[in-house]
Amino acid sequence: MLTAQWMYGLAGCVIMALGLRGALLHASLLQRIVAINVMGAGVFMLLVAVAYRGPVLPPDPLPHALVLTGIVVAVSATALALALARRLHAEQEDD
Amino acid sequence: MSPVSLPLFDALLLFSIVGLAWASLATTDERRSVILFIAFGLVLAVAWGRLLAPDVALAEAAIGAGLSGALLLGAVHRQPRPLSPGSTNDSRNQGATGMGVVLRWVVTLLCTALAGTLAWALLHAFSSVPHDMLPRAISGNLAASGVSNPVTAVLLNFRAYDTLLELAVLLTAVLGIFALGQANPGYQPAGPVFDSLVRWLVPVLILTSGYLLWVGAHAPGGAFQAGAILAAAGVVLRLAGRTRIGLPEGFMLRIVMAAGVGLFLLVGLTLLLLGRPFLGYPPAWAGSLILLIETAAMLSIAATLLLAFLGGRPESPAHAARTESANTTASNSGNEEQTPC
Numbered sequence: 001m002l003t004a005q006w007m008y009g010l011a012g013c014v015i016m017a018l019g020l021r022g023a024l025l026h027a028s029l030l031q032r033i034v035a036i037n038v039m040g041a042g043v044f045m046l047l048v049a050v051a052y053r054g055p056v057l058p059p060d061p062l063p064h065a066l067v068l069t070g071i072v073v074a075v076s077a078t079a080l081a082l083a084l085a086r087r088l089h090a091e092q093e094d095d
Numbered sequence: 096m097s098p099v100s101l102p103l104f105d106a107l108l109l110f111s112i113v114g115l116a117w118a119s120l121a122t123t124d125e126r127r128s129v130i131l132f133i134a135f136g137l138v139l140a141v142a143w144g145r146l147l148a149p150d151v152a153l154a155e156a157a158i159g160a161g162l163s164g165a166l167l168l169g170a171v172h173r174q175p176r177p178l179s180p181g182s183t184n185d186s187r188n189q190g191a192t193g194m195g196v197v198l199r200w201v202v203t204l205l206c207t208a209l210a211g212t213l214a215w216a217l218l219h220a221f222s223s224v225p226h227d228m229l230p231r232a233i234s235g236n237l238a239a240s241g242v243s244n245p246v247t248a249v250l251l252n253f254r255a256y257d258t259l260l261e262l263a264v265l266l267t268a269v270l271g272i273f274a275l276g277q278a279n280p281g282y283q284p285a286g287p288v289f290d291s292l293v294r295w296l297v298p299v300l301i302l303t304s305g306y307l308l309w310v311g312a313h314a315p316g317g318a319f320q321a322g323a324i325l326a327a328a329g330v331v332l333r334l335a336g337r338t339r340i341g342l343p344e345g346f347m348l349r350i351v352m353a354a355g356v357g358l359f360l361l362v363g364l365t366l367l368l369l370g371r372p373f374l375g376y377p378p379a380w381a382g383s384l385i386l387l388i389e390t391a392a393m394l395s396i397a398a399t400l401l402l403a404f405l406g407g408r409p410e411s412p413a414h415a416a417r418t419e420s421a422n423t424t425a426s427n428s429g430n431e432e433q434t435p436c
């Protein structure tokens with residue numbers, strides 16, 4: 001077992017839980033979107049820690065490709081969520 | 096990439112990452128939260144470098160911290176009052192009532208339990224015998240993939256179907272944004288210092304994106320990082336108050352938006368007609384086909400991310416001029432220009 005692997009893996013678990021807590025408890029929609037992004041970063045850290053195989057062996061490229069896909073999907077989801085929040089706000093202003 | 100173990104550096108790095116995540120979520124000030132999130136993303140990119148994932152580090156710095164940060168900061172800037180669902184004096188936010196405090200503790204406890212379970216499962220997985228079947232299969236077939244960067248080989252060849260669907264997700268998201276309304280109003284023209292910076296920065300960004308696209312075949316880089324940098328050039332032009340930010344108009348814009356998915360599908364279906372599996376490139380053609388698909392994907396990704404930053408359907412210049420003159424006569428305050436923050 002590699003020291004770096006479990007250190008980053010555990011940090012990934014903590015970051016994911018922090019993000020989930022923020023997404024559930026924050027009142028502001030924008031901060032919920034930030035929290036969901038933090039949660040995603042925790043999941044990415046878990047995956048990259050799983051891919052790590054020590055300083056000598058090259059890391060497993062498959063989880064890296066999954067994380068790259070995840071980052072792009074996360075930014076498109078963030079953009080759509082922000083557009084929805086903006087529209088929601090505009091509707092509230094009209095009332 | 097020196098093979099050294101630096102546990103103290105790792106510990107400090109992780110301490111600052113977890114600390115930034117916590118600080119970004121602990122505050123109720125939206126602007127502070129977003130700025131701390133951008134810092135979190137940048138420090139995270141260093142962590143990806145430590146774990147020998149340079150492709151992910153590039154994408155995190157350009158997309159995770161850069162463009163997400165620009166999107167979120169733009170939203171804070173346009174929204175002077177906090178975006179809250181329902182009433183503004185939300186008890187959960189202030190924790191004033193007894194129910195609110197109980198709820199917070201229950202959620203915190205459940206999230207801690209989830210983190211503990213995940214950590215337990217992870218340590219269990221790490222302590223078992225590592226199986227290297229997949230990495231070995233990837234490195235064994237790398238020569239036939241047409242590229243020598245294993246991450247690009249996975250993304251564009253071995254698991255090309257994932258990437259095709261990912262481009263479809265991007266297209267769907269931008270169509271959703273189009274359906275929700277018009278683009279945000281533009282920014283005021285930049286001052287002389289920012290304007291001269293833009294003159295230098297935009298060509299460098301365009302050149303960098305072309306380099307990343309080309310180099311992705313054999314080193315860290317590829318269509319996603321290149322597309323994000325190209326979109327960043329447009330974001331910089333937009334922030335400087337330019338009306339022309341490199342996006343085509345009308346029908347051409349729709350072609351560029353759909354080019355990534357379209358060309359990918361076209362290649363897959365052509366191969367199917369030639370009696371090969373869907374997206375199963377012939378090894379002799381794989382390198383050229385991957386570069387062709389990546390070029391189209393880069394243009395689509397850049398257009399999509401830039402449209403996401405605009406936050407809606409862009410107005411055609413003729414239409415914008417009409418609404419502008421209509422606004423000056425009707426003195427409509429809803430369309431006034433913003434200042435970059």
